[in-house]
Amino acid sequence: MRPRTHKLAALVALPLALAALSACRDSRAGASTNAAGQPQVKIMVGGIDKVIYLPAKLTEQLGYFKEQGVDVQLLTEPSGASAENVLLAGQVQGVVGFYDHTVTLQAQGKCLTSVVQLAKTPGEAEVVSTQAAGSLTGARDFKGKKLGVTSPGSSTDYLTQYLAAKNGIKAADYSTVKAGAGSTFIAALSNGGIDAGMTTDPTIANVEAKGLGKVLVDMRTEEGTRQALGGLYPAASLYMGCDYVKANPQTVQKVVNAFVKTMRWIGSHDASEIAAKMPADYAGGNQALYVKSIKDSSPMFTSDGRMPEGGPQTVLDVLGTFNDKVKAKKDAIKLEETYTTAFVDKAS
Structure with missing residues (x-):
């Protein structure tokens, strides 16, 4: 069962509802406050479950946003690409999604910056179906196959294209299928809609538990990520528009303080303790499997919200291999504008 979350339709209607309340909005790149005078921040998560x-919802569950005196509303879209579009439309102030979007968008003349880094690896894996496992033993076998991604333009799509390009296979040589995540991904894998696909936990754990497939390329660990991508690939992060960050440093600092405290909490608690803090329906009725999925993926998390050394360059190298827009602007990309450590430094 998917968690009960605010959907995009509700988000679109949200401004009308807020107009009837005492919350006020000013001109500082979308800054607003609630009735108690606390800054309000809407954050879209590219698949909150x-x-x-996980750090996004966990921070809320632990009460760290409230502790910092910031009114954070978490919303969700199943795809990082969709979450990014809502941010660009000015409907939210931040996105918990992959850092690589800040690089691709700079190549398109837009400025987004990661203010706190939650993961040093993608936390994703290429999973092959049991039926296709005999003929698909690695990325070199992608040609002619149906490969699932969350959606076109998502980070799962980026990584799939890179693995293919690294093995001399063009995107036109295989079929890209929008498979989503969770139940839709599992259905596509089991009914032959895809031969393999890029996904995350708890979907990975469910696929393995049901005997529907196995991990082909594992990028949940540092070792697996270095082997697949040539270095650490900073992934899950909180990124915001550069204008908003410049105009609202105190609000951003409060949000980053909360996330940094969460990353430290994760580092000092085991998977069962982390799972116990999350909403019950995130486990989908199988708490043991949910704990396993957190344990399997936890190596990806940073301990303090910092950008891993050399990570941004790895991301640029990967995107510059297959993404035509990034490739054309690769030498002009200013990586120092795609992330900042200033807020994490103060939080520490």
Whole structure:
């Protein structure tokens, strides 16, 4: 069962509802306050029940946003690409999604910056179906196959294209299928809709538990990520528009303080303790499997919200291999504008 979350339709109607309340909005790049005078921040999560984005909901569950005196509203979209679009439309102030979007969007003349880094690896894996496992033993076998991604333009799509390009296979040589995550991904894998696909926990754990497939390329660990991508690939992060960050440093600092405290909490608690803090329906009725999915994916998390050394360059190298827009602007990309450690430094 998917968690009960605010959907995009509700988000679109939200401004009308807020107009009837005492919350006020000013001109500082979308800054607003609630009736108690606390800053309000809406954050879109690219799949709030995915383990890769667990720190977002966990921070709320632990009460750290409230502790910092910031009114954070978490919303969700199943795809990081969709979450990014809502941010660009000015409907939210931040996205918990993959850092690589800040690089691709800079190549398109837009400025987004990661203010706190939640993961140093993608936390994703290429999973092959049991039926296709005999003929698909690695990325070199992608040609002619149906490969699932969350959605076109998502980070799962980026990584799939890179693994293919690294093995001399063009995107036109295989079929890209929008498979989503969770139940839709599992259905596509089991009914032959895809031969393999890029996904995350708890979907990975469910696929393995049901005997529907196995991990082909594992990027949940540092070792697996270095082997697949040539270095650490900073993934899950909180990124915001550069203008908003510049105009609202105190609010951003409060949000980052909360996330940094959560990352330290994760580092000092085991998977069962982490799972116990999450909403009950995130486990989908199988708490033991949910604990396993957190344990399997937890190596991806940073301990303090810092950007891993050399990570941004790895991301640029990966995107510059297959993404035509990034490739054309690769030498002009200013990585120092795609992330900042200033807020994490103060939080520490």
